[in-house]
Amino acid sequence: MAKLPTPAELIQVNYKPPAQGWMDLKTELRPGYYVNAAAPKWMNMIDYPFPRAWSVADEDWKLPEDWKERVLQGIQDRLERFRSLKVFFDICVRCGACADKCHFFLGTGDPKNMPVLRAELMRSVYRRYFKTAGKLLGELAGARDLTEDVIKEWFYYLHQCTICRRCSVFCPYGIDMAEMTLLGRELLASVGLNIDWALASVAQCYDKGSHIGATPQAFKDMIDFMAEENERITGISTPVSINRKGAEILFVVPSGDYFADPGSFNFMGYLLLLKYLDLDYTMSTYAAEGGNFGWFISHEMGKRLNAKMYEEAKRLKVKWILGGECGHMWRVCNQYMPTWWGPIDFLEEPVSPITGTKFENATVHKMVHISEFTADLFRHGKLKVDPQRNAHIKLTYHDSCNTARGMGIFEEPRYIINQVLPEGHFFEMPPNTIREKTFCCGSSSGINANENMDIRMLGGLPRANAVKYVAEKYGVNHLGCICALDRATLPTLMQYWVPQMEVTGITEMVGNALVFDDELERTTDLRDRDLVGFGEAAEEEEAE
Amino acid sequence: MSLYNLLSQKKSDILERWREVLFDGYAPETARFLKSQKDRFANPIAYQLTRGLSGIIEVFLQGAETDKVMAQLDEVIKLKAIQEAPPSQAMAFIFILKTIIREELAQELQDPACAAEFVDLESRLDGLALLGFDVYMQRREKLCDVKVGEIKRKVSTLLRRLGLGDDYLEEQSGG
Numbered sequence A: 001m002a003k004l005p006t007p008a009e010l011i012q013v014n015y016k017p018p019a020q021g022w023m024d025l026k027t028e029l030r031p032g033y034y035v036n037a038a039a040p041k042w043m044n045m046i047d048y049p050f051p052r053a054w055s056v057a058d059e060d061w062k063l064p065e066d067w068k069e070r071v072l073q074g075i076q077d078r079l080e081r082f083r084s085l086k087v088f089f090d091i092c093v094r095c096g097a098c099a100d101k102c103h104f105f106l107g108t109g110d111p112k113n114m115p116v117l118r119a120e121l122m123r124s125v126y127r128r129y130f131k132t133a134g135k136l137l138g139e140l141a142g143a144r145d146l147t148e149d150v151i152k153e154w155f156y157y158l159h160q161c162t163i164c165r166r167c168s169v170f171c172p173y174g175i176d177m178a179e180m181t182l183l184g185r186e187l188l189a190s191v192g193l194n195i196d197w198a199l200a201s202v203a204q205c206y207d208k209g210s211h212i213g214a215t216p217q218a219f220k221d222m223i224d225f226m227a228e229e230n231e232r233i234t235g236i237s238t239p240v241s242i243n244r245k246g247a248e249i250l251f252v253v254p255s256g257d258y259f260a261d262p263g264s265f266n267f268m269g270y271l272l273l274l275k276y277l278d279l280d281y282t283m284s285t286y287a288a289e290g291g292n293f294g295w296f297i298s299h300e301m302g303k304r305l306n307a308k309m310y311e312e313a314k315r316l317k318v319k320w321i322l323g324g325e326c327g328h329m330w331r332v333c334n335q336y337m338p339t340w341w342g343p344i345d346f347l348e349e350p351v352s353p354i355t356g357t358k359f360e361n362a363t364v365h366k367m368v369h370i371s372e373f374t375a376d377l378f379r380h381g382k383l384k385v386d387p388q389r390n391a392h393i394k395l396t397y398h399d400s401c402n403t404a405r406g407m408g409i410f411e412e413p414r415y416i417i418n419q420v421l422p423e424g425h426f427f428e429m430p431p432n433t434i435r436e437k438t439f440c441c442g443s444s445s446g447i448n449a450n451e452n453m454d455i456r457m458l459g460g461l462p463r464a465n466a467v468k469y470v471a472e473k474y475g476v477n478h479l480g481c482i483c484a485l486d487r488a489t490l491p492t493l494m495q496y497w498v499p500q501m502e503v504t505g506i507t508e509m510v511g512n513a514l515v516f517d518d519e520l521e522r523t524t525d526l527r528d529r530d531l532v533g534f535g536e537a538a539e540e541e542e543a544e
Numbered sequence B: 001m002s003l004y005n006l007l008s009q010k011k012s013d014i015l016e017r018w019r020e021v022l023f024d025g026y027a028p029e030t031a032r033f034l035k036s037q038k039d040r041f042a043n044p045i046a047y048q049l050t051r052g053l054s055g056i057i058e059v060f061l062q063g064a065e066t067d068k069v070m071a072q073l074d075e076v077i078k079l080k081a082i083q084e085a086p087p088s089q090a091m092a093f094i095f096i097l098k099t100i101i102r103e104e105l106a107q108e109l110q111d112p113a114c115a116a117e118f119v120d121l122e123s124r125l126d127g128l129a130l131l132g133f134d135v136y137m138q139r140r141e142k143l144c145d146v147k148v149g150e151i152k153r154k155v156s157t158l159l160r161r162l163g164l165g166d167d168y169l170e171e172q173s174g175g
Helices: A007-011 A040-045 A067-081 A083-091 A103-108 A115-130 A132-141 A148-158 A166-170 A177-190 A196-208 A216-234 A263-277 A299-316 A328-335 A337-341 A370-379 A401-407 A411-420 A453-459 A461-474 A484-497 A506-513 A535-543 B003-009 B011-024 B028-036 B044-062 B066-083 B092-104 B112-161 B168-172
Strands: A249-252 A320-323 A367-369 A395-397 A478-481 A502-505
Touching: A007 B092, A040 A196, A067 A083, A067 A115, A067 A177, A083 A115, A083 A177, A103 A453, A103 A461, A103 B044, A115 A132, A115 A148, A115 A177, A148 A177, A166 A177, A166 A401, A196 A299, A216 A263, A216 B112, A249 A299, A263 A370, A263 A484, A263 A502, A263 A506, A299 A320, A299 A328, A299 A337, A320 A328, A320 A370, A328 A337, A328 A367, A328 A401, A367 A370, A370 A411, A370 A506, A395 A411, A411 A506, A453 A461, A453 A484, A453 B066, A453 B112, A461 A484, A461 B044, A478 A484, A478 A506, A484 A502, A484 B112, A502 A506, B003 B011, B003 B044, B003 B112, B011 B028, B011 B044, B011 B092, B028 B044, B044 B066, B044 B092, B044 B112, B066 B092, B066 B112, B092 B112
Parallel strands: A249 A320, A320 A367, A395 A478, A478 A502
Antiparallel strands: none
């Protein structure tokens, strides 16, 4: 009979490795840390290879017989196609600058979540089959055979990377772990290894038009409902024209904004803002999804889902595209879309019809982020606002990874925040946790499922830790962001680590503050919460 | 001098040893990082553990009320409950304190006159561990709650659209 362990022995079980090197350690696939395998029905819907029922917890993942050849051929193809991959494989000197910068490492303490080691999981296979030293010397040259255990390890750790690129900010060579993760996920998909959460969203978007699988009718119905809600609260009617040809602007938002809280309140803010400006815009039931989970699983799938945006802009004959608050949507549109589709000669360089500002940064892709658009309106004094209507909000701002690191949108949201909040209501988190060094929400890149909640909470710990600091020090009660995935996942993260912290989009606060000439007297914000000086709080004050 | 007073004087040593053991429970490269990076925002695990461990020592030696003790235990356990798989691993840290205290009091324990107070001290440490299991369960339940909360938020707008209101799901679940 085995001797009972002492507490000291138990506490060292966690990630304490035995004497052998990392290559010899079989990765334990821990429930709560991985997303479930994709159901075959989603794979069938998008013609993805090797659809089958399998489970991550099973020993046998039912890989196709020639899985190894397929993966190695996939690496070969990608080395030829993506010069970046070859450079990133070869150039790393293992200086360790990235090692302690990943939120998953900082939350779990698992060394395989150090970006350098996560990359090494793939790089070691590259050395074994594509480099002379690795072919001859094997492990001595940091090379290892491609086995089923290695593939399982890839699956596990490539879905513990949210493609946030914080590590590449610190890498002296600028190695982009996100690109390696994306290509690694493509290799996994080539042998039928996909995660259910991402594939379900992709298949529904491909089939019906949005990640949540809303039909065109449901899309319109929800938008009409938001407009009714706006009218109830503000007295301002904010109807939206759908699929209207000849509108000046096509407005595209992530589906999270018209179906889930708190994004829905942000959506109400969009409608109020666009109504205030009397903007000539339309929304499309075909381009009903700004987000793109396809990009999280492969470049090809990203392109397939993205196609709808330009196609619809062309069909409706709009001049340019305005986009809502979303993170990865912007990385895709700003950095991939023009490459995928070539010169966009059927659209015009975006010009604000209100201020005349040319958005030269959008000359190529013809798409403007609503934060850029709104900041410009404030800069030209085009919006009348009453910041006191946001007096119940003490805010800190989370730079969403893709808009911040991917596009450099740092100042615009802050500029807007300072216009719509009373003075002294905005508090920054510490410098090493914001702007280009921002910590990820821990749930992006298609892993915001439920079954992996443990790892999501750990990946979000560095962000939550900084939010908690400003909550305790300044009494901050709202966390602002310009990303729909943030709005979906940060409330969950906050519930676990910083209870009572609300999450809000920035345009929601604009909607609260906008002053219309013919509006009802505002007594609540867009969430039906009493404004400071109204409702129960005010009545209590009066009674005293 | 009472054992509790003696331990109060050794608080910082106890904390340092306790932290050391916990940090060494991680992989060697992680342990090195946890010990060397002093910025609380660049090293959230070390910050969270230190905050909790020092708080636990404080409330334990003060003989604080249960809710205050549980609040401090929670600072550590909210991390351990999701970082370590079985509760036996997640909760082992409390029993480590027992070992450290025994070693810190090694000299005093030679004196039979201290025996009664030591038995009381150890019983209270057992009580601390038992409360820890309550906190552990609360944290695992919290994890379930946040999952449910996320699912509710996904359909809450739809429910409002149907005129069912935000509290519909609570009413249906009897909550």
